[in-house]
Amino acid sequence: MVKMYEGAIRFSRVARVHHEEGRIADRGVAISRALAIVDELHNALDVEHGGEIAANLQSLYGFISGRLLEANLKNRPEALDEAVSILSELHGAWVEIARNPAEARAAGGER
16 A cells, blocks of 8 residues: 555656656646556455445545546646645655554554
8 A cells, every 4th residue: 555655646746746847748747647556555445345435535535536637737836736736645654654554454444
């Protein structure tokens, strides 16, 4: 999970740089890659057994995807910043969980 968050953050930041440089096609490619990773994170959720944690993650992933799409379709780089901010917080949480696998099993939010 941690590596997936790192990838989504990296591609979102790359998209921001491409936006600033006026490289719109490259921005779109980077956003597409970030979206693909967020989609995989969403698909990894075990909503049947994950309870409130899985439901909250599902909502966050939907919100992040919306921000990424808005950044691309409406030319809004601040939406990329919002996506990076949320992804970074989730990344930090999963880094902590990775340090204590018992917590991850207790959470049960992801497969």
